[in-house]
Amino acid sequence: MDKKPCNSQDPEVRKGPWTMEEDLILINYIANHGEGVWNSLAKSAGLKRTGKSCRLRWLNYLRPDVRRGNITPEEQLLIMELHAKWGNRWSKIAKHLPGRTDNEIKNYWRTRIQKHIKQADHQQQQISSFPGAAAAQNSEQSNDQASCTNQASTSSYCPTDHAVESYSPTTSFNGNMETTFQGPFPTESHDNIWSMEDLWSLQLLNGD
DNA sequence: AAAAAGTTCAACCGCGCGACC
DNA sequence: AGGTCGCGCGGTTGAACTTTT
Numbered sequence: 001m002d003k004k005p006c007n008s009q010d011p012e013v014r015k016g017p018w019t020m021e022e023d024l025i026l027i028n029y030i031a032n033h034g035e036g037v038w039n040s041l042a043k044s045a046g047l048k049r050t051g052k053s054c055r056l057r058w059l060n061y062l063r064p065d066v067r068r069g070n071i072t073p074e075e076q077l078l079i080m081e082l083h084a085k086w087g088n089r090w091s092k093i094a095k096h097l098p099g100r101t102d103n104e105i106k107n108y109w110r111t112r113i114q115k116h117i118k119q120a121d122h123q124q125q126q127i128s129s130f131p132g133a134a135a136a137q138n139s140e141q142s143n144d145q146a147s148c149t150n151q152a153s154t155s156s157y158c159p160t161d162h163a164v165e166s167y168s169p170t171t172s173f174n175g176n177m178e179t180t181f182q183g184p185f186p187t188e189s190h191d192n193i194w195s196m197e198d199l200w201s202l203q204l205l206n207g208d
Numbered sequence: 209a210a211a212a213a214g215t216t217c218a219a220c221c222g223c224g225c226g227a228c229c
Numbered sequence: 230a231g232g233t234c235g236c237g238c239g240g241t242t243g244a245a246c247t248t249t250t
Contacts, residue, residue, distance in 0.1 A: 107217050
């Protein structure tokens with residue numbers, strides 16, 4: 001509940017983006033001692049972070065099995081189905097998408113799918129209130145965003161969201177948390193860029 | 209080239225629940 | 230029974246980045 005432990009007033013507690021050093025400390029510590037009991041873990045590891053923050057960082061970013069970027073059309077479909085079934089039970093939905101985190105799915109839903117739903121609703125309203133708009137709608141839908149808004153049953157979404165395919169920013173570590181773009185496959189290692197694979201190989205070198 | 213607007217996502221916050229003492 | 234602690238969840242925010250004007 002974080003009644004006290006998460007004392008955000010404490011000047012000793014760091015907030016904001018994690019540094020590469022902090023990530024390495026956390027990875028190393030968990031590799032040696034395992035995860036859990038996050039508050040004491042944060043202290044023992046020497047991190048000036050709340051246990052909560054450490055847990056979040058580990059679960060959403062550092063875990064070796066976390067898949068990043070490029071939600072596939074299949075995954076998108078699954079998210080749609082499960083959300084229709086369970087609503088905003090993101091962690092529950094995430095359990096059915098191996099390697100995906102609830103946070104990632106939640107963000108994906110809010111930024112991509114929900115947007116399409118709103119657009120579709122808006123278009124639906126326009127069509128129903130002004131029948132003459134239907135023809136105009138059809139011509140407008142030649143652009144890809146609109147053309148993919150009529151596919152899902154309950155609402156609409158675009159299984160081949162071009163933005164998803166091509167835009168994949170990844171925060172990578174080149175010393176100062178610079179954000180870089182690596183093309184369509186952001187999880188792959190790349191020269192001059194700290195990917196998670198790089199971090200983990202570093203951890204393996206340092207570890208034990 | 210620069211400013212404004214829009215988009216994405218990592219991280220934070222508050223809350224509820226269960227376990228333990 | 231009631232207080233404390235740890236965990237997990239869902240909602241929200243703000244910085245970083247891209248796109249548009």
